[in-house]
Amino acid sequence: MIRQPIVAILGHVDHGKTTLLDSIRGTTVQIGEPGGITQHIGASFIPIDVVKDFCGGLLQKLNISMEIPGLLFIDTPGHESFTTLRKRGGSIADLAILLIDITKGFQPQTEESLQYLKQFKTPFIVAATKVDLLPGWYPKKNACFIDSFAVQNDRIKGELEDKLYTLVAQLSERGFNAERFDRITDFTKEIAIVPCSGKTGEGVPELLMMLAGLSQQFLKDKLTLSDKARGSVLEVKDVKGFGTTVDVILYDGSAKVGDFLIIGGREPLRTKVKALLRPPALRELRVEKKFDSVDEVHAAAGIKIAAPNLEGVIAGSPVICVSDERDVEACMRDVQKDLEEVQFKREIEGVIIKADTLGSLEAMIKIFTDKGIPIKKAGIGVIVKQDVIDGDTGKEDLRRVVLGFNVSVLSESEELARDLKVKIFLNNIIYRLLEEYSDWHDEAFERRKQEKLGALVRPCKIRIIPGFVFRNAKPAVFGVDVLEGLLKQGAPMMLEGGKDVGKVDQIQKDGKNIDSAKRGDKVAVSMGEPTVGRQVSEGNVLVSVITKYTLKGLKDVYEKLSESEKQLLRDWGLV
Template sequence: MRGTSVTKLEPGELTQHIGASFIPKKVIEDLSKDLLQKMKVSIEIPGLLFIDTPGHAAFISMREKGCNVADLAILVVDINEGFQEQTHESLKIIKEYRIPFVVAATKIDRIAGWKDQKTTSFLESISRQSEEVVDELDKKIYTIVSYLAEYNFDSERFDRVTDFTKQIAIVPVSSITKEGIAELLAILSGLSQRFLKEKIKCSGKAKGIILEVKEVKGLGLTLDVILYDGKLSREDYLIIGGKEPVVTKVKALLLPRPMQEIRVEKKFINVNEVVAAIGVKVVAQNLEKAIAGMPIRATKDEKEIPKLIEEVKIEKYVDFEKDPNGVIIKADTVGSLEALVKLLKEAEIPIRKADIGNINREDFIEGELIQDKYRKVILAFNIKVDEQIINEAKNFGLRIFSSNVIYRIIDEYKKWVEEEKRKEIEIKLQALPRPVRLRVIPGAIFRSSKPAIFGVDVLEGTLKSGVILRREGKIVGRVREIQSEGRTIDKAVKGERVAISVDEAVVGKNVFENDILVSELGKVEIEKLMELFEYLRDDEKKLLLELKES
């Protein structure tokens, strides 16, 4: 949209702030002119503010205060690659917070055989594509449809949707050729003015939300804010939400130059006031406790401050059931923390502490109190974790899992738990004799006694050195060593043929060719093996039950 609009607009008509782009009514009408005429639709809304933030930072729902920035969402899916890790993450958040959305199926220009038709209309372009390209596009569209169905969403290509209140519209687009941009803007505008009329009325009260807290050279800490209602002016009292709300004064309001992005802009335009909906950089003092995701309010009347403080005061960042033996989680924003809490709840992973900001000594002290060794971890989402922090955590017996992808943190943690439990099981199994049934191989007697050495077939179970063998209820002796092809080995399993040395055994006296030998297991050993029953092989399970009953 930016690329299409740059050559058509007067400087400044398309404003872009903090990863946010305001597309005014005129631009929408220009880009979707032919389509709007065919649909006999007129644009009534003043425009659309697109908030472009990483992951799910804009989909923040503060339950206690009902603050939700996103009125509509666009789920961007590469039509050729399908759903990715971030797609699932975003979709779960969209579903959880019940945000109306459309799907932008991007990169249609990369479909084999696709030809750029030099139009912003998908419908016009697809009518000129070959039959093979149309078929391939439909296949890819219905792959997306099937993915959405897994989340119980009924979806269809936008021009086949019969009821926009019940079906999710999938709009094929290309950011390179701009095909589909007309339909995407038209559908978003139509959904907005049909279903969000009441929400888009401006109340006059300045309300916003912090997207980012940034250190800017020469300015100190600044806030990148989305103002979604009312008017914000210099010298207004600014009330910043949190557990301990901050009251300060707006010292400056900064907008990037026309057509410049605030994240890379170095020269700003100083303005006296801004009106919703807009993204703006706010300069003020005492911003050390400001947190991305927190609501903000503003007023000129000092008497309103106590009331506004109560509006934005947060008792706790997220609701969760505290478990003394749960994990500790840290995230960069309230939205991130909420998402992490929900995903951990779904994974049935208990939480001891959930907080915003970098990992600190308090977290280490808290983590040291966790009794469950598999929960002595800190799951850190999108925050800085360096070697010093990792090493300090180790001193408290803690492990840190960090990533900028929520699912990756949880997956890595779960894999670690599985691996640690597997190692623990292996250690327990290594310390125990295992059930085994052997057959002495005829003609494979290498030494008759002190110790006796002979070949055996492992019929069932696992043969380990140290196990006591019995024949027909009587003790034969203890296995001193196991060899295979001249090499000493720790164990042999069903189907293997090995040589063993057995103390106390005397060939021809208490052991003979073709004898069946079984392991001698005590009551305590059998009980311990029964505790690990699910980790034994099927042949071991069968033999263990047999030995238990004997």
């Protein structure tokens, strides 16, 4: 038995994800028989007969006979639901539509969506939306793109082609070969781009045709159902009369009332299915009835499951239903293994990360780890005081950080973070969160280097200028020529032979005190320890004392040193 493929819609905010989904749902209802589209929990099912009617003769042109029962669209568009609906090794979505506003091209969340599609290895097609916004576009309601394109004037056709090839170039830069759908000869080698409009419905027939056709041709084996019911938790909700329930997208097998339910929380939970609930059919929506109870449900489907003890369930967790109690232990191990997939190498010095769902956490761990950012602890839910305390135990200031994706922070946690000087970052876009942390880290690291540089004795070489001794002792004051490096106030000095002669107390140039003098400067210095004529003499060359501690610091900020300073360190055999 072949199930319907699960389709997710991703893209940048305001690029028309919801409009397109509404268009697919609304238009198919209009042209299909009443009740032809079925509303699931968190998903919309479009039967293949409706797809065939909607696509007209397009499928016949491709010579594809449809065996899939239809298409199941995830109702909540965007990368949040895509990452939440996970299974081991990827997303439960079989296919995805990457929406790109043709008038704007790639945007930050487009990049993020593409990264998720890469990470989860999900096949996708590109919907180049909002063609109706091209100046002078003549709209044809619910028309095939090919028919609509044919009636446009040459200027509009040219503008559309230019924008499509900009899109092709942008995808190519990111490692994907793409082309307009009707020009592709091998769909295994190129990503199909379908120009369309959610507002007018233009191009939507081709979009559905591509999804159905690609599913039929390339995903047939993946869509074969097995005996165990498997799914992913979309949301955990309290429902009056049922208590805590879970909204699940079922992607394999069949679930029945009375089945054993094995589901992921902090650890695998075992319970029994008390009720399977789905929204009433569309024709019954006016009836004051929230859910219909069903005895059995087959994948792919969106279903609400009521069962005891679901309070600890986490969104994104795996779900398995079996009727035979003898299978429960193996399923518990299976769910445990799935939960362990989100495990990572814990570092002693690392950041704390929190996310809203298991899938988001998994994505976050991969993205941060790939960027070389060590993670000390990862978890799901709001940022609590313990997260701040865990962040406070780090010795490394730049890792005393808590990063939250799509989560809030308790006020007492914020207060504690201020007291303990633990930095909290929040964002609902993972890549933006990474960017904010990286910018802060790099800026703080740079500032620290500058501070370190300011505190360090710098390599320098000076010569006491003959005839410019203004005072012999207590303190000795004389003119010097800075031969190499940087002379700093407070720098300990020695003769080239290695004998210490004390530190530089003051530096003056043109009668004014200065903190440092660079190569080529001629300045007056005062030193409290030496006496001119005893420890030092006119014409002597003095160099700064570089201890092991100073050298370690200088190596840490080596790129900040002047070429003259670096040369001195090389001359002295220290680097």
